[in-house]
Amino acid sequence: MARVASRLAARGIRPRRLVASPARRAQETAQIVAQVLGHPGQAVIYDPELYLASRQVLLDHLASQPGEVDTLLLVGHEPGLSDLGRYLTNVGLDALPTSAVFAVEWDGRDWRDPGFGGAEFAFFESPLSSSSERP
Numbered sequence: 092m093a094r095v096a097s098r099l100a101a102r103g104i105r106p107r108r109l110v111a112s113p114a115r116r117a118q119e120t121a122q123i124v125a126q127v128l129g130h131p132g133q134a135v136i137y138d139p140e141l142y143l144a145s146r147q148v149l150l151d152h153l154a155s156q157p158g159e160v161d162t163l164l165l166v167g168h169e170p171g172l173s174d175l176g177r178y179l180t181n182v183g184l185d186a187l188p189t190s191a192v193f194a195v196e197w198d199g200r201d202w203r204d205p206g207f208g209g210a211e212f213a214f215f216e217s218p219l220s221s222s223s224e225r226p
Contacts, residue, residue, distance in 0.1 A: 092120050092190040095216045096127035099192065102214070104164075106130060108156065111166035112141040120190065121166045141167045146174040156202040163202070181208035191217035 109130050111121035121135045140148055149171055156163060165172070169186050176193040177184045187193060197210035 092123045092218070093127060094218050095190050095192055096124045098216050099124070100128055104128065104162065104194075106162045106164035108136065108160045108162075109134070109164045109166070110136045110138055110141065110152070112144075112168060113137040113139055114142055114168070117141075117166045117168070124164065124166070141165065143168050144171045146171055146178055149175045150178075150204050153202045154204060158201050160202070176212075178207055179205065179210040180212045182212045188217045188219065191215065191220075 105128060109121060109125055111117045118135075118137065121137075125131065125135050138152065140152060144152070144167060149165070149167070152165075153163070172193070173184050173187045176182065176187070176195065179195050179197070184193065193215050194213040195210040196213045197205045199205055
Protein backbone atom coordinates (compact mmCIF):
# COMPACT_ATOMS: atom_id res chain seq x y z
CA MET A 92 0.00 0.00 0.00
CA ALA A 93 2.90 2.35 0.62
CA ARG A 94 3.69 2.32 -3.13
CA VAL A 95 0.16 3.33 -4.05
CA ALA A 96 0.09 5.96 -1.30
CA SER A 97 3.36 7.39 -2.64
CA ARG A 98 1.77 7.69 -6.08
CA LEU A 99 -1.15 9.57 -4.52
CA ALA A 100 1.33 11.90 -2.80
CA ALA A 101 3.12 12.47 -6.12
CA ARG A 102 -0.25 13.52 -7.61
CA GLY A 103 -0.71 16.04 -4.81
CA ILE A 104 -3.66 14.17 -3.31
CA ARG A 105 -4.32 15.44 0.21
CA PRO A 106 -7.68 14.21 1.48
CA ARG A 107 -9.46 16.57 3.79
CA ARG A 108 -11.11 13.50 5.32
CA LEU A 109 -10.01 9.87 5.45
CA VAL A 110 -12.72 7.38 6.44
CA ALA A 111 -12.12 3.65 6.83
CA SER A 112 -13.87 0.46 7.75
CA PRO A 113 -12.94 -0.72 11.24
CA ALA A 114 -11.71 -4.06 9.86
CA ARG A 115 -8.08 -4.70 10.79
CA ARG A 116 -6.68 -4.63 7.24
CA ALA A 117 -8.65 -1.50 6.39
CA GLN A 118 -7.31 0.20 9.52
CA GLU A 119 -3.74 -0.79 8.62
CA THR A 120 -4.22 0.51 5.07
CA ALA A 121 -5.71 3.78 6.32
CA GLN A 122 -2.80 4.33 8.70
CA ILE A 123 -0.23 3.75 5.93
CA VAL A 124 -2.04 6.15 3.61
CA ALA A 125 -2.40 8.74 6.37
CA GLN A 126 1.30 8.57 7.18
CA VAL A 127 2.47 8.84 3.56
CA LEU A 128 0.04 11.66 2.73
CA GLY A 129 0.77 13.61 5.90
CA HIS A 130 -2.77 13.17 7.21
CA PRO A 131 -2.76 12.92 11.01
CA GLY A 132 -3.39 9.24 11.82
CA GLN A 133 -5.55 10.14 14.78
CA ALA A 134 -7.80 12.03 12.37
CA VAL A 135 -8.75 8.84 10.47
CA ILE A 136 -12.45 8.17 11.04
CA TYR A 137 -13.37 4.50 11.50
CA ASP A 138 -16.99 3.98 10.55
CA PRO A 139 -18.60 0.58 11.26
CA GLU A 140 -21.11 1.21 8.45
CA LEU A 141 -18.28 0.88 5.91
CA TYR A 142 -17.63 -2.75 6.84
CA LEU A 143 -18.77 -4.70 3.75
CA ALA A 144 -20.96 -1.72 2.78
CA SER A 145 -23.19 -1.86 -0.28
CA ARG A 146 -23.16 0.83 -2.96
CA GLN A 147 -26.22 2.46 -1.39
CA VAL A 148 -24.64 2.59 2.06
CA LEU A 149 -21.53 4.16 0.51
CA LEU A 150 -23.67 6.70 -1.39
CA ASP A 151 -25.47 7.55 1.84
CA HIS A 152 -22.10 7.96 3.54
CA LEU A 153 -20.93 10.32 0.78
CA ALA A 154 -24.14 12.35 1.07
CA SER A 155 -23.51 12.83 4.81
CA GLN A 156 -20.16 14.57 4.26
CA PRO A 157 -19.98 18.28 5.08
CA GLY A 158 -19.53 20.70 2.21
CA GLU A 159 -16.08 21.83 3.34
CA VAL A 160 -14.75 18.32 2.66
CA ASP A 161 -13.54 18.72 -0.91
CA THR A 162 -11.43 15.55 -1.06
CA LEU A 163 -12.49 12.32 0.62
CA LEU A 164 -10.65 9.01 0.73
CA LEU A 165 -12.66 5.89 1.60
CA VAL A 166 -10.92 2.69 2.69
CA GLY A 167 -13.35 -0.18 2.48
CA HIS A 168 -14.23 -3.49 0.92
CA GLU A 169 -15.36 -5.28 -2.17
CA PRO A 170 -17.78 -5.60 -3.82
CA GLY A 171 -19.23 -2.29 -2.59
CA LEU A 172 -16.37 -0.03 -3.68
CA SER A 173 -16.18 -1.35 -7.25
CA ASP A 174 -19.98 -1.21 -7.50
CA LEU A 175 -19.82 2.42 -6.36
CA GLY A 176 -17.13 3.19 -8.96
CA ARG A 177 -19.18 1.58 -11.77
CA TYR A 178 -22.30 3.45 -10.73
CA LEU A 179 -20.67 6.86 -10.42
CA THR A 180 -18.60 6.72 -13.62
CA ASN A 181 -20.21 4.08 -15.86
CA VAL A 182 -16.68 2.71 -16.35
CA GLY A 183 -16.45 -1.06 -16.80
CA LEU A 184 -14.87 -2.04 -13.52
CA ASP A 185 -14.21 -5.53 -12.24
CA ALA A 186 -13.47 -6.15 -8.61
CA LEU A 187 -10.79 -3.78 -7.37
CA PRO A 188 -7.57 -5.51 -6.36
CA THR A 189 -6.33 -5.21 -2.79
CA SER A 190 -4.85 -1.76 -2.08
CA ALA A 191 -6.22 -0.25 -5.28
CA VAL A 192 -7.46 3.32 -5.67
CA PHE A 193 -10.25 4.21 -8.09
CA ALA A 194 -10.57 7.99 -8.09
CA VAL A 195 -13.61 9.91 -9.31
CA GLU A 196 -14.44 13.59 -9.63
CA TRP A 197 -17.67 15.50 -10.01
CA ASP A 198 -18.64 19.14 -10.04
CA GLY A 199 -21.03 19.19 -7.16
CA ARG A 200 -21.34 21.72 -4.39
CA ASP A 201 -21.91 18.87 -2.00
CA TRP A 202 -21.59 15.11 -1.74
CA ARG A 203 -25.11 14.19 -2.78
CA ASP A 204 -25.39 11.35 -5.29
CA PRO A 205 -24.53 12.71 -8.75
CA GLY A 206 -26.52 9.87 -10.35
CA PHE A 207 -25.54 7.02 -12.63
CA GLY A 208 -22.54 8.09 -14.69
CA GLY A 209 -22.65 11.56 -13.12
CA ALA A 210 -18.99 11.53 -12.09
CA GLU A 211 -15.83 11.24 -14.14
CA PHE A 212 -13.15 8.61 -13.81
CA ALA A 213 -10.01 10.47 -12.65
CA PHE A 214 -7.37 7.77 -12.23
CA PHE A 215 -6.66 4.25 -11.05
CA GLU A 216 -3.71 3.06 -8.99
CA SER A 217 -2.84 -0.38 -7.72
CA PRO A 218 0.37 -2.02 -6.52
CA LEU A 219 0.52 -4.05 -9.76
CA SER A 220 -0.48 -1.36 -12.27
CA SER A 221 1.30 1.36 -14.11
CA SER A 222 0.04 4.71 -12.92
CA SER A 223 -3.34 5.80 -14.41
CA GLU A 224 -4.13 2.56 -16.22
CA ARG A 225 -7.83 1.91 -16.34
CA PRO A 226 -8.81 -1.12 -14.29
